[in-house]
Amino acid sequence: MYLIDQDLTRAYMAERVAEADRAARARRLAAARRWNRKAERASRRAARLSAAVW
Secondary structure, eight states: OOHHHHHHHHHHHHHHHHHHHHHHHHHHHHHHHHHHHHHHHHHHHHHHHHHOOO
């Protein structure tokens, strides 16, 4: 019985770790997309300002 409990606990913990990894990956992906959009907006703004100067 003790070994079954240990196996269940290990399986549960492995699932939680995998879930946490997926959540962290999703947060990093969302942040990367946010930064990418911000960089694109800054690039377009810089191009507009540069065009306005010339």
